[in-house]
Amino acid sequence: MPELPEVETIKNDLIPYVVGKTITNVTFPPDPKIRILRRFPSQNKFITELQGTKIKSLQRRAKYLIFDIQPSRTLIMHLGMSGQLLIRKAGVPPEPYLQAIFHLENATEIRFVDPRKFGELFLKLPSSKDFPLNLSRLGPEPLGESFSLIYFTTVIQKSRRKIKTLLMDQKAVAGIGNIYSDEILFRAKIHPERIAFGLKEREIELLHRTIRKTLREAIFNRGTTASDGRYLNGTGRRGKFQTKLKVYQRQGEPCYRCGAIIRRVRIGGRSASFCPQCQK
DNA sequence: AGTACAGCCTGCCTGC
DNA sequence: TGCAGGCAGGCTGTAC
Numbered sequence: 657m658p659e660l661p662e663v664e665t666i667k668n669d670l671i672p673y674v675v676g677k678t679i680t681n682v683t684f685p686p687d688p689k690i691r692i693l694r695r696f697p698s699q700n701k702f703i704t705e706l707q708g709t710k711i712k713s714l715q716r717r718a719k720y721l722i723f724d725i726q727p728s729r730t731l732i733m734h735l736g737m738s739g740q741l742l743i744r745k746a747g748v749p750p751e752p753y754l755q756a757i758f759h760l761e762n763a764t765e766i767r768f769v770d771p772r773k774f775g776e777l778f779l780k781l782p783s784s785k786d787f788p789l790n791l792s793r794l795g796p797e798p799l800g801e802s803f804s805l806i807y808f809t810t811v812i813q814k815s816r817r818k819i820k821t822l823l824m825d826q827k828a829v830a831g832i833g834n835i836y837s838d839e840i841l842f843r844a845k846i847h848p849e850r851i852a853f854g855l856k857e858r859e860i861e862l863l864h865r866t867i868r869k870t871l872r873e874a875i876f877n878r879g880t881t882a883s884d885g886r887y888l889n890g891t892g893r894r895g896k897f898q899t900k901l902k903v904y905q906r907q908g909e910p911c912y913r914c915g916a917i918i919r920r921v922r923i924g925g926r927s928a929s930f931c932p933q934c935q936k
Numbered sequence: 937a938g939t940a941c942a943g944c945c946t947g948c949c950t951g952c
Numbered sequence: 953t954g955c956a957g958g959c960a961g962g963c964t965g966t967a968c
Contacts (some may be wrong), residue, residue: 753946
């Protein structure tokens with residue numbers, strides 16, 4: 657499940673291969689039910705609007721990848737739960753679940769692979785009205801300056817939701833999903849079902865610091881490839897942060913810190929793993 | 937307005 | 953053995 661650290665890693669891997677390159681063509685498999693484009697008028701228009709354009713820059717915002725295209729277009733990708741972006745030379749046999757290929761100059765391809773089809777592609781044109789994606793609604797980047805302790809304290813103190821749910825709310829703070837919310841809360845020793853506004857100031861301060869520290873460490877380790885093996889970075893390799901996971905997918909196993917059995921509950925329709933002894 | 941939740945999707949695992 | 957059912961969780965839309 658690509659979250660902020662995984663998308664950041666993919667972005668960094670892709671940049672040397674794609675920035676400054678011309679998109680010569682875009683192709684899709686002959687599947688009429690392709691969903692990644694369901695928000696765009698037509699597949700053909702998507703293709704013709706990109707042919708011959710150039711990728712000026714590649715950025716990440718939350719879990720989105722944003723390709724700034726010349727002339728005046730923005731190509732936005734979301735990998736959903738199971739999406740991968742792989743750099744391949746033309747002629748390499750297609751991967752299973754290949755959903756789209758962006759052909760670049762020099763016989764290089766960006767391949768969008770996605771078994772579960774939660775991934776999406778967006779193309780913003782100068783004429784786009786009512787664009788279905790509003791990135792400005794996203795909350796601050798947790799590693800950016802706007803994610804201040806004052807901001808975070810304000811958000812927490814006015815929310816009656818469980819803290820795990822709040823951490824995963826992209827409007828509160830952008831880029832955190834199920835894996836990192838579990839890991840952050842364990843590291844901050846906070847129970848995932850605590851109501852946000854009940855957190856003490858020192859807990860909020862610790863949580864704020866732990867969010868940044870955990871995400872930085874995960875980026876340094878090039879993301880988490882969980883047991884499903886689905887996340888691969890832009891060069892097709894696995895991440896390393898899975899070896900540092902303390903609670904995610906460890907239910908029934910002993911806590912590394914205190915030996916208590918890691919528990920799992922459902923919070924907001926999602927599984928949450930935590931140590932019932934360490935996390936209060 | 938803030939919050940909760942169903943639904944989309946499909947490979948994999950469990951239990952009968 | 954085979955199959956049904958549950959689970960995984962990104963996000964949006966809808967309802968309370």
